[in-house]
Amino acid sequence: MVATISEETKVRDEIVDVGKSLFDRGLTAGSTGNISVRLSDGRMLMTPTNASLGGLDPARLSLFSADGIHESGDRPTKEAFLHQCMYCGKDGRRAVVHLHSTYSVAASVLKKVDHRDVLPPLTAYYVMRVGALPLVPYFPPGDQALAAAVGAAAADHHAVLMANHGPVVAGKTLTDAQYATEELEETAKLFLLLQNHEIRPLTEEQRSALIDPSK
Incomplete structure (x- = not known):
């Protein structure tokens, strides 16, 4: 299938729009973070190097x-490979968001x-949007071992969390990837706020029911 001009323009x-929203709300700073979307013909649009997500030019995105x-x-x-790696999942992934979000x-x-699984299941929405979150060991940015x-x-x-780096999250749509990334950030914030406090996360039974509502 060949992506139409209207599809590419829309993407x-x-x-x-998503980049500006993330930047304006302080979820990314400077020229950190990147976004990609895979078109219906398999080509991929991605935010380029040294670009602020708050001031992207649609005509200058990397194709x-x-x-x-x-x-x-x-x-x-140089983090393009992170996106390419995330698309190898088996659940129809079409978009990836990578941020250096604070929490x-x-x-x-x-x-x-x-x-x-770095973060506990503190809320139902975290479980539904993110699920388990493995931590990938630290590698320097651009290192192929990280890929x-x-x-x-x-x-x-x-969704994957890279040590001393940040999250990279895939979704079936860019909206899905965006919302999952934001839910991850909010849960990380809760997790840090609750340090040294006793917590009551969802039980394994409650968590399983959210992942498989048929239970």
Whole structure:
């Protein structure tokens, strides 16, 4: 299937709108963070390097072929591989959001967390939008070893937290990816606010019922 001009234009505008929303609400700062959307023909649009999500130009977004080759637009971010890794999941992923959002990054720096699932199931919406959140070990930005680690985690999870770096979240739509990222950030904030307090997370039975409502 070949993506139509109207589809590509719509996606470009959507990326700009979501980027501005995230930036204006302080979920990303400076030129940090990036967004991508896979078009119906397999090509991918992504925010370019050194671009603030608060001031994106739809015409300058990086465009990749279905094989991951940069075709047009501004020079791509060195974190492009993070997005490509996230699309290898099996649940129809069409968009990825990666941020350096404050509370999520803070949680990724904590020493005593469960690397298999960093945040406890504090709310129903976190469980429904994010589920389990594995922690990927630290690698320098752009390191191909990070690609392998994220790809391995992304096979079974649509949200991954990179140690000392931040979250990368995939969704079936850009809206899904955005909302899941925001829910992750809010839950990380709650998690940090509740440090040194006794908490009452959802039980395993309550959590399972949200993941599989048939139970």
